[in-house]
Amino acid sequence: MPDVAARIHGAMASPNWSINTIAAIIKGDPGTTTYLLQVANSAMYAGVTPIREVERAISRIGMEDTRNLIMAHALRSMFVTRSQMLSALMGRTWKTSARLAALSAVLARQCPHMSPERALLAGLLQDIGVLPILIVLNRFQDQLTDEAQVLGAVDRYAAQVGQVLLMHWGFESDMVEVARSRGDWLRDPRPAPELADLVLLARLHDKFVEEEGNGLPRIDEVPAFAKFPLGGVLPDSSLEILHEERASVTDIMRTLGADE
Numbered sequence: 001m002p003d004v005a006a007r008i009h010g011a012m013a014s015p016n017w018s019i020n021t022i023a024a025i026i027k028g029d030p031g032t033t034t035y036l037l038q039v040a041n042s043a044m045y046a047g048v049t050p051i052r053e054v055e056r057a058i059s060r061i062g063m064e065d066t067r068n069l070i071m072a073h074a075l076r077s078m079f080v081t082r083s084q085m086l087s088a089l090m091g092r093t094w095k096t097s098a099r100l101a102a103l104s105a106v107l108a109r110q111c112p113h114m115s116p117e118r119a120l121l122a123g124l125l126q127d128i129g130v131l132p133i134l135i136v137l138n139r140f141q142d143q144l145t146d147e148a149q150v151l152g153a154v155d156r157y158a159a160q161v162g163q164v165l166l167m168h169w170g171f172e173s174d175m176v177e178v179a180r181s182r183g184d185w186l187r188d189p190r191p192a193p194e195l196a197d198l199v200l201l202a203r204l205h206d207k208f209v210e211e212e213g214n215g216l217p218r219i220d221e222v223p224a225f226a227k228f229p230l231g232g233v234l235p236d237s238s239l240e241i242l243h244e245e246r247a248s249v250t251d252i253m254r255t256l257g258a259d260e
Helices: 003-012 019-027 030-040 054-061 063-078 084-108 116-125 130-138 147-168 173-180 195-209 223-227 240-244 246-255
Strands: none
Touching (some): 003 019, 003 063, 019 030, 019 054, 019 063, 030 054, 054 063, 084 116, 084 147, 116 173, 147 173, 195 223, 240 246
């Protein structure tokens, strides 16, 4: 676990932790401080007045969401490689994660009992298993010549690695399930809508928009679609509501540091 995230995680395990304790840890890292204030003042969380203090940012975002956002930010920052292939793949992975986060948050606004803030975190963390895989492959960067082979390894192991990682770090079971269900389009464990269902719909929509949907089921054919009041599906099998909310998606991505 990255240092600043590990220190927050450890502090929150103490029965005597407080917002001031967590704020002091965050303030020790200027990059994390800037990121948290940027998120707190974004359209996703913004209130009437802008926030300039870390303590107020934590209060606005919430402690659990603050911890998880910092985790995602720290993980993105820690990956360094000389490999152009792995660097490009990491960049694409982060952009996809940011887009999934934005799409999931916008979808959650349409759904009763779904938190847009939690949906944003879920979208951001579904690909968390990609990073450890890239870190391992980075040890062999001089031998890597076939991007398709690297992508094959990512697709094969990312869901399992993400599930184990989030369990090890003590994330809630619904967030662990989001990572585990990566690409499991036909999952249908129960009739009630779940966070994993929402992120899967966002991911499937994204694949059709990015023209990567060959061989995948239509959105209105997956069990998750029937669980949410999301309106119509366009001829390309993407969600009409997300085309209408493009500006919101772009704004959230910009907040996360991944402009379209």
